[in-house]
Amino acid sequence: MKFPGKRKSKHYFPVNARDPLLQQIQPENESSVSWVVGIDQTLVDIEAKVDEAFIVRYGLSAGHSLVIEDDVAEALYQELVRNNLITHQFAGGTIGNTMHNYSVLADDRSVLLGVMCSNIEIGGYAYRYLCNTSSRTDLNYLQGVDGAIGRCFTLIGDSGERTFAISPGHMNKLRPESIPEAVIAGASALVLTSYLVRCKPGEPMPDATMKAIEYAKKHDVPVVLTLGTKYVIADNPAWWQEFLQEHVSILAMNEEEGEALTGFADPLSAANKALDWVDLVLCTAGPAGLYMAGFTEEEAKRKTQHPLLPGRSRSLTSLNSAARCVTRIALIRCAYIPISLPIWAAPRRS
Template identity: 60%
Template structure:
């Protein structure tokens, strides 16, 4: 487990005493393992250059998204491959992207639940999914299916217009029999997306998701919900408010999804309103930056050393952003905490990809939560664990980390990181906590 951010090298245990390999192995085995688990619709993003005749031939509407059948998807894919029209094939899916990036950042285990084609041909889209996924992601719990996983085709016309063909394949056929209770209840967090909850009743992945939620709730495992898109939320915001209240610990959203959920256009106010139902909120707001909101106990509040920020309804809203997040139920005197950070370096000089920036931010938050769980398992008597904190770092530090990861995703074509972040200098906050 890599810890978020760079910290000074210190020897906490004697390093001059010789230790055999057997002793070292036994010491590692004695320590617990910290990991996150997620459920996703297994999806591959396929991008290709085509002409208008191609779109007409397959009944695709230029500039729009169209649901296509399995037969059409297979025919389209065959023609694209036969004529070498495919530009790229990337593993996709909101949770898949998040878990991959988490494993790259943490250099540690994550587990994904979903479906995968039983028979995989070299060079196929299912093969590409596996190739574009971190080896640290455990895919052993995927359910084998006799058919294709989901495919999202992006067709780029000669004039640059983008059209989309979406085929679900068997990505929504996850059975509750492939939801391992022990895996979920021993995890640091369960990560899901709103798409899973609003699938049709015929899609078994919906039942499987609720089974996983019950397991997590029974064991007190934090549940992280990413809202996915405002169209899913604005259809029935009351449903989502009640769902979050009943099952969710952390909500990840952007400003549009926040508006759909709360009716608040200001992302800070939307994040604050979401705290009526959740314990912590991560809200990305495009060029405005990134917000976090949550709770801490009044006795654990910590003053910021950063410039004080003001909002018309929240003067000095970041005053205690050096505090660490807690569940509201764990606080004797809960205090709402807010934090904000502007885009790293003002944002990339050229944004190459907006798909996955929010997922990247969420992966940073998950890394910090897992680091907290790992540290608690291995150094249980540390001052870091004098109460039930949700993260290893403070609101401000998690904001900084999430912001940095979003920048890396925006600056590349793929929503999945190929490497971790470059080393960072110690922050003012790290010096603060080291005192």
């Protein structure tokens, strides 16, 4: 498995060698360079301050979220621009944000696949999307579309109440032929979200997603799936279980999504159940932090030095082992419960 990112000194493991800053700098081996690739519904988050009349004029419901048609979204956007009401325009989208954050934290390349407006107006929403994305995120493979990308409007009234208007635009128009096999073949992981396979009939995004999965499986690239929201999963959990078993290597979810998928409210039990379908599970549980579950060999297991969380997952305490996770070809199942730490860990103690 290829591990992307530039490992900073002393970030992850104790090092007995001299200070790497005093050692001769070694040039990077370009043949070993890898990256992370993700597919997203390219979306811009637009925030504006408006009055009640504005909300009524566009048929919105104060304090609620509605999907609006493209022509309504364009008229709404132009009025916001004309009256200088926009306060922020940010690049959004689950996977887009993930690629951006990865590139910022790892100081390394990520590749984003999706759509982008063929004609970009300086200062417009598409322009802001590009400007607010890390320069280490490769956007050269975005597919051009004649029209708008997704827009999510957050309209803040005089009382501070927020009203949301969502316009999908052409964000689901990514075609299978726009998926570059070579980019996926050289990646460390293909990162997806459940929203990509839940589109309107006739939209090509699900087919493009499946084409990317096909390339990933062909070149032994792990497929990572984040579940989105519990409502998407609860609609048909059996379908998602089959999808995971067939196509996904690594699953990321929160405890609510885990319950919708597995029927277990306890995050560790849900993660353990999800190992029936995937090789590695990440399950966030609010302030409790992150649960991680995977497979390892019998001889690689070792008892963790970290205390168990009180009152949770008592039925699985026997699985409280720590080891490097491997794919499911291993014989023994274990649950690994790490303590959530910052990406940039503390300096080495003297």
